[in-house]
Amino acid sequence: MIMAFGATGWQWLNPPREWTADDGLTLFCDGGTDLWRRTRYGYTFDNAHVFGRTQNGDLRLSVTFTGEYSEQHDQAGAVLRIDETTWIKAGVEFADGVFSLATVVTRDYSDASMLPLHESPDGVTFELDRVGDAVSIRYGLAGEPPEHLLRVAYFPPEAPVLAGAMAAAPVGKGFPLRFTDVRIAAA
Numbered sequence: 001m002i003m004a005f006g007a008t009g010w011q012w013l014n015p016p017r018e019w020t021a022d023d024g025l026t027l028f029c030d031g032g033t034d035l036w037r038r039t040r041y042g043y044t045f046d047n048a049h050v051f052g053r054t055q056n057g058d059l060r061l062s063v064t065f066t067g068e069y070s071e072q073h074d075q076a077g078a079v080l081r082i083d084e085t086t087w088i089k090a091g092v093e094f095a096d097g098v099f100s101l102a103t104v105v106t107r108d109y110s111d112a113s114m115l116p117l118h119e120s121p122d123g124v125t126f127e128l129d130r131v132g133d134a135v136s137i138r139y140g141l142a143g144e145p146p147e148h149l150l151r152v153a154y155f156p157p158e159a160p161v162l163a164g165a166m167a168a169a170p171v172g173k174g175f176p177l178r179f180t181d182v183r184i185a186a187a
Helices: none
Strands: 002-004 007-013 018-021 025-030 035-037 044-046 049-055 059-067 074-083 086-095 098-107 110-116 124-131 134-141 148-154 161-168 174-186
Touching: 002 018, 007 161, 025 049, 025 161, 035 098, 035 110, 049 074, 049 174, 059 074, 059 086, 059 161, 074 124, 074 174, 086 124, 086 134, 086 148, 098 148, 110 148, 161 174
Parallel strands: none
Antiparallel strands: 002 007, 007 049, 018 025, 025 174, 035 044, 049 161, 059 124, 059 174, 074 086, 074 161, 086 098, 098 110, 124 134, 134 148
16 A cells, blocks of 8 residues: 555556656556456556546545646546446547547446547646445646536445546557646545
8 A cells, every 4th residue: 555645555456667646647658558348449448547536425535636748648637436347438539630538437338428629738636426326527737726617427336436546648658647636535
């Protein structure tokens, strides 16, 4: 178990080769990593870097980060993961030359939604509130509070989740990023 963000009990699922936890979490996201199941492309990846703590019941996950995205589908953000077939990720993705706020809800098949941004974000905060059978996803750009509702999705209630930060670089060689804050609290 790892001490980070003022708490113990953090763990890696698919740790990157290079990372440090100090007053935040700095890592180099390895290439060839992703979280995706079946839809459109027919492939399944479950090898993204996930740094989190296992939580039960209702919770609020808040993740603040910056990244140096440069290649197709470079991505980072927040994640709630029950298992390899059931999870939600929300973050920033670089695709087709555009930065987007991206949410993927997976219950055996991945379902993605994207909101294009006009430029590379200078820091983003995502907040995922799990209450009962739903997760509300909010965001804030460049230091603003996460007040903008991006999506509400069904999520199985009561199942323990690995809640925390995620990063993936499916196509490229990888990229550096920094999570300045990751907080998990009971909702």
